[in-house]
Amino acid sequence: MIALISDIHASMAALEAVLKDIESVGGVSRIFCLGDVIGYGPQPVECFELTAQVCSRILMGNHEHAVIYGAFGFTPIARQAIDWTRDTVQGYAKTRDGKDLWDLLKRLPVKHEFDDVLLVHGSPRDPVMEYVLESDLWEGSSDPNKIVEIFEGFDRMCFVGHTHRPGVFTEDHCFLPASELVDGFDCSEGKYLVNVGSVGQPRDRDPRSCYTLFSGDAVYFRRVEYDIEKTSSLILENPHLGDRLATRLHKGE
Ligand code: ZN
Numbered sequence: 352m353i354a355l356i357s358d359i360h361a362s363m364a365a366l367e368a369v370l371k372d373i374e375s376v377g378g379v380s381r382i383f384c385l386g387d388v389i390g391y392g393p394q395p396v397e398c399f400e401l402t403a404q405v406c407s408r409i410l411m412g413n414h415e416h417a418v419i420y421g422a423f424g425f426t427p428i429a430r431q432a433i434d435w436t437r438d439t440v441q442g443y444a445k446t447r448d449g450k451d452l453w454d455l456l457k458r459l460p461v462k463h464e465f466d467d468v469l470l471v472h473g474s475p476r477d478p479v480m481e482y483v484l485e486s487d488l489w490e491g492s493s494d495p496n497k498i499v500e501i502f503e504g505f506d507r508m509c510f511v512g513h514t515h516r517p518g519v520f521t522e523d524h525c526f527l528p529a530s531e532l533v534d535g536f537d538c539s540e541g542k543y544l545v546n547v548g549s550v551g552q553p554r555d556r557d558p559r560s561c562y563t564l565f566s567g568d569a570v571y572f573r574r575v576e577y578d579i580e581k582t583s584s585l586i587l588e589n590p591h592l593g594d595r596l597a598t599r600l601h602k603g604e
Pocket of ligand 1 (some may be wrong): 360513514515
């Protein structure tokens with residue numbers, strides 16, 4: 352069994368709760384992280400170090416990209432959080448203990464492949480930035496070929512994060528939200544793109560942490576309660592992180 356975690360967004364309470372849940376499930380041989388370990392949240396260094404310790408691979412998310420190259424196209428509240436995250440990570444990297452952190456961040460790969468499985472943060476055709484959304488399936492979408500091209504970009508299974516909305520996209524252009532797949536999803540036949548959800552900032556109106564288990568034949572979405580108050584009060588105490596980043600955690604939006 353493989354565990355796929357994504358979009359931790361610097362929330363240690365959420366990350367620790369998810370790692371505890373992975374431990375309790377048992378039989379998980381590897382954990383992959385699909386990016387956005389940092390950004391928005393109050394504990395970027397702690398989360399990055401713990402993720403690096405427990406994961407076989409961490410991929411580059413758009414928030415890691417923004418910390419390194421600049422927060423182009425980000426909202427003002429997200430940009431402010433990125434600027435603080437950059438200062439915090441760089442400040443820590445200058446100390447003796449943290450000297451490899453910045454280097455590690457810069458060298459994160461944008462994708463990882465094994466067997467017929469592709470892992471990216473965004474999408475197969477734009478691994479760091481592109482969102483794959485339910486609205487891409489709707490009639491009258493501005494890019495009608497988008498979902499076709501995305502499915503051409505991988506062999507059998509593709510796991511993504513980025514939207515913070517867990518569920519399964521099918522080859523015949525359906526989206527099955529995780530909330531409707533509580534007993535898991537059989538993926539032994541066919542081709543699927545799976546959004547693994549967000550550990551630290553879910554946006555599907557379920558504030559619990561989300562991550563995904565993959566057995567090779569089936570996908571299981573796990574929801575985990577965590578101490579939201581702990582992360583949200585650290586955000587509220589931090590003058591560089593907007594209050595909205597705390598209140599949204601309670602609503603899962
Ligand atoms: Zn994210």
